[in-house]
Amino acid sequence: MLVVHKYGGTSVGDLDRIENVANRVAKAREAGDNIVVVVSAMSGETNKLIGYADHFTSTPAKKEMDMLLSSGERVTAALLSIALQSKGFDAVAMSGRQAGIVTDNAHTYARIESIDPTAMNSAIEAGNIVVVAGFQGINKDGSVTTLGRGGSDLSAVALAGALGADQCEIYSDVDGIYTTDPRIEPNAKKLETISYDEMLELSSLGAKVLQNRSVELAKKLKVKLYAKSSFSDDIGTLITEESENMEEVLVAGVVLDKNQARVTLRGVSDRPGIAAEIFTKLANENINVDMIIQNMGTDGSTNLGFTVPQSEHENAKELMATFDHDIEGMDFDEHVCKVSVVGVGMKSHSGVAATAFTVLADANINIQMISTSEIKVSMVIDEKYGELAIRALHEAYELDK
C-alpha cells in the first residue's frame, strides 16, 4: 500500500515531536507500506519569518515572501529525513520542486498545475521513505511559490493524487471529525466516515480540522482522506466519496459559527441593480458576505439581510450609510451566531429542517435568518443561545448515539 502522511506545524513543533513523527512513520513503514510524508514548518517558524519581513515593510514582494517562507518546510523535511535515517530507514528529503510540483504564478497563493512524480517514484522504488517539504512548488520560470495558508494539506492531497496513493492521512492535534465541537457538547461523537461534501460544509462553517481547498481537491482527485491525530493511535475519520450507506445517516454534524454579524436593510428601493451595487461595494472593500436573504415587503419594496464577520461589522455599517437615500431603515446586530445542521441524508429525507426549527422553537430561541442548501440548514440566532442550540440539535438528531 502507498500512503501519504501529512504532519502539520504542531505535530512537528519541536525536535522531540519530529522524533515522535519519525517513530510513527517508521512503524507504518515496518508494517510494509510505502510512505510519502509531507511536512509543514515547525510551529512558530512561519510567523517568525513573517515578522522578519515586517521589519522592513508591511508590503513585501510576494515572490520574495515565497522564497522566505518556503525555507521553514525545507528545514522540517531535512530534519525528519535525518531522524528516519538515524533509526536505520532509507529516507530522502525533497523540496516541492524536487517532488515535481509545478504551480501557476500566483505567488503566496499559487495553484498546483501539475506534478511530475518521476523522482518520487524512483525514490520509493529504491526503498526510500520520501519526505516532502509541504506548502511549496515552483512556477514555470523556476521561482519558488507557496500555496497559501494550510498549503501543506493541499500538497499532501495533490501528491497522493499524482502518485495514485491508496490513501492520504492528515495528522494534526485532533483525532478526527466530530458530530459537533466537544467543548460545547461533551457527548459529541467522532465520525468514522463523512463525505467530501459534508466535510466541505463543516469546514467552511468553522470546523478547522481540514483546509477547504484540500478537501475540494481530494474530492476532485478521488483521494481517500483520513483526519488523524499525531499524538494517538486512533483510527480517525475517513473523508471519502458519498455512498448510499452514508445517506442512511440523517445528519453528520452540527456546527456553531460565532464570528457573525447581521445586517438587515428594510424598504430597499426597487430600482434595478441596487442589490448588485450594495454587494459589489462590500466586495470592493474586501468585506466577506456569508448568508444573504432577500424577500419582498408587502408594499413592493424589498427587505435584504446578510451576515459578515464580526471584525468587518463596523466597516459594513459605514458602507451601508452611503446608501441611506435608497434604504428606509437599517438594523445591525453583532451579537448573533450561526448554527448549522449538515448531512447528505437530507437529500433523501424530508423533515430535517423542520426538526431544526421545532427544536429551536421549543427552546424559545428566535430564528432571525434561515438559509439552506442541499445538505445544510443554517440559522442565525442570538449569540447567547449558540451553545444551547447546538446541544439541543445534537440531541434531537441523536448524534450522541
Add this chain to the structure above:
Amino acid sequence: MLVVHKYGGTSVGDLDRIENVANRVAKAREAGDNIVVVVSAMSGETNKLIGYADHFTSTPAKKEMDMLLSSGERVTAALLSIALQSKGFDAVAMSGRQAGIVTDNAHTYARIESIDPTAMNSAIEAGNIVVVAGFQGINKDGSVTTLGRGGSDLSAVALAGALGADQCEIYSDVDGIYTTDPRIEPNAKKLETISYDEMLELSSLGAKVLQNRSVELAKKLKVKLYAKSSFSDDIGTLITEESENMEEVLVAGVVLDKNQARVTLRGVSDRPGIAAEIFTKLANENINVDMIIQNMGTDGSTNLGFTVPQSEHENAKELMATFDHDIEGMDFDEHVCKVSVVGVGMKSHSGVAATAFTVLADANINIQMISTSEIKVSMVIDEKYGELAIRALHEAYELDK
C-alpha cells in the same frame, strides 16, 4: 560597472544589520553600478541548524544536511531583497539553483562545475539588483548541494567570473588585509594591494579574512577581489594579479600561527619507505601535517621533524609510539608557534630570509625549524616569543612605513 558584493554572517547577523547592508548596496546602485549581492546565513543560524540535526544523530546524511543548511542563506537573500524593495529599488532574490550554479555531487563540500548566468543577466538588464543565496547550488540530479565552510565567498567569486564582473567585493567585519595582526603590532598597516599568491600564503598561514578556495578561484578566473568592511567606507584591500610594481615591495606581511605543535623524530631507521609509512598513518587518522623537515644525521640515520595542529598533538604522540622500533628518540613540543614572512618581492630580491634569521637571532629567539617557498619563509619558534618575533620582523621589513 558590474560589481559583485558578498556579505558574511556577521554583516547580516540581525535585521538592523541587513538594513545596513541594504543601505550600502542601495548607495552603490545609486552611484550607477549594476550589482549582484551574495549573502551568507545570519550568524548563528547555521550552527542552530547543525544543532537540530545533532539532536537525531551525530552522522546525518550529507544530502539532507545540504537541504537543511542551505535554507539559512535563502532566508537572508529573501530578506535583503525585501529590504531593498522597501527602499524603492528593484531587486530579486535567487537561490543558488536560480542563479544557475551547478556543482558536482560532493554534498557538504561540493565544487562548482558550471554557472549559467542567463537568469541573472536578464534580471540585471531589467534593472534589478540580484540577491543570491550563497554557499549553495544544485547537482545534475537537481539536489541541493553546499560548498563547505566559507562557501559564500566561493559563490561570490564564481558568480563574478561567470558574469564577467568588473570586481568582487567581499565584506566582513575587518576592513582589509594588514601587514600583520594589528592586535599584535599596533603599527600594522592596511595593504592597498596584494597578489593572489601572497594572499593565499597569508590565508593558509592564519589570516582569516578570505577563504583560501575563493582566492584560488579568483586567481584562476582573474577576478579582482576586494576585502572590505561592511561597517565602514574604507577602500579595503585589492587582491589581484601580480604586477612588477608589487615586486618592488620586498615583504607584504608577517603572520603568526599559534596553533602549532612540533614533533621531532631522531635516528629514524633508514629502511626505505619509513617516512611514507609515518605520514600515511597520520593522514589516515586525519591529522593535518603542516611543515615537514628532514635531514641526515652524521651516522646515516635520518632526523625528521613536522608540525601538527595543537589539538592533534596527543593523537600524533600516540601514533608515533607505534613506530618506536624504527626511531631512536622522539621529542614533542606543543608550546611552539610559526612565524612567517610573505612577499612576492622575495622572487627578485635576495636576503629576505637572511634578514629574518638575523632579526630573530638579535632578539635571542632560537629557530627550531625552517621551511621556505618561493614567496614565503616560515620559522618554528618557542610559543612565548611569537608576538615579539612578529613585532621585530614587522619593524625590520619596514612594514609600518
